[in-house]
Amino acid sequence: MSGRLIAIGDIHGFNEPLRTLIDEIAPTPEDVIVTLGDYVDRGPDSKGVIDTLIELSQKTQLIPLIGNHEEMMLNVIEGEQSHHGWLRYGGVETLDSYAFDGEMDFLPPEHVEFFNSLADFFVQDNYFFTHAAYDPSLDFSQQPVELLRWHSLRAGIPDPHVSGKIAVVGHTASDDGTILDVGHLVCLDTNCYGGGFLTAMEMQSRQVWQATPDGQFVR
Template sequence: MNGRLIAIGDIHGYNLPLQTLLQAIDPTAEDIIVTLGDYIDRGPDSKGVVDTLIQWGEKTQIVALMGNHEEMMLDVVRGDEPHHAWLKFGGIETLDSYHFNGDMDFLPPEHLAFFESLGDYFVHDEFFFTHAAYDAQLELEDQPVEMLRWYSLRAGIPAPHRSGRVAVVGHTANPDAQIVDVGHLICLDTRCYGGGLLTAMELPSKRVWQATPEGDLLP
């Protein structure tokens, strides 16, 4: 592979730092940008985040994974679940960003296509990527959705995966805005939505880019 492999942690509606990171990274058509899920909710501009990812997907290879917040939203949009839980966890901010007027068909067609295209995991060389975590004993194609999208590392960090690959995940926000790296697992959720940072990491070099919620790039 000639291009770079770069992962971006949970964005949660913060479009300014996302744009800052992508401009600083300046990915080419040969690069792969893996976004770890939770594009929406809590932050001020979920719609803008999706617009940005779609636009950059025309210039580089965006591999976008499904987070638990996208799962909650899609369940509501499809009529499979009531809206209460989603709204409690940031759905109101997402609806506001789409200028919601009571019509549950509020997603533009290209946004709905984006959400429906999200994957559960991605494997590349010695790394694999999921939103939340994994069962160390199961092959990736056999992983339960609960582990991939909902499991919190606060309940315990999984053992090394049977594949021997390093896991790169998000979901469990570090209140100190620090990257968690235990060797066989790296967590890039540095709590942008809670006043922390949005983080991108190139692999395997572990070069890091970080931006504040206001969109300022850290030196």
């Protein structure tokens, strides 16, 4: 018997609601859990989030995707871009969670391994998953990174993908903490860092789990 296919929206350093959702979901080794990126920045415990995801990967089939905030952080660490933009968009909180002492090798080895494992997209059954958006006319392997990691749905919701599969994304936070579902696209960024919820969804049944930023389960 196959397991569940579950997606979790943008976490942004909020470890308490993440742990709450994991407890409620009760993952099994047969389940596939796709995390949609943006694990770090803005919230109080980015390091704890990565620890929790590494722990989760030992219990279930975890597919962690990369978000634009991981891209910013890794580019700064690798010296490929200035730190100014990253710090302005939540990098200070991430550095605090790692007890940053001025050295750029602040990530523990197991966290480096985790970040190196992040994928741009994942496809299973009638769904495909990525952080932000996609080009509806291009094969998954040909998608521009800019669209996958950075495109805001406020600038336009892409048409259905040529594959006919349903897109499951994050990145564009809903102002009121609700799930955006337009049929061919579901967005699970329900604005946890802005006072909304952290959301998980089982794709086949559309069962939803949500928790508040302080870790209270809501449904």
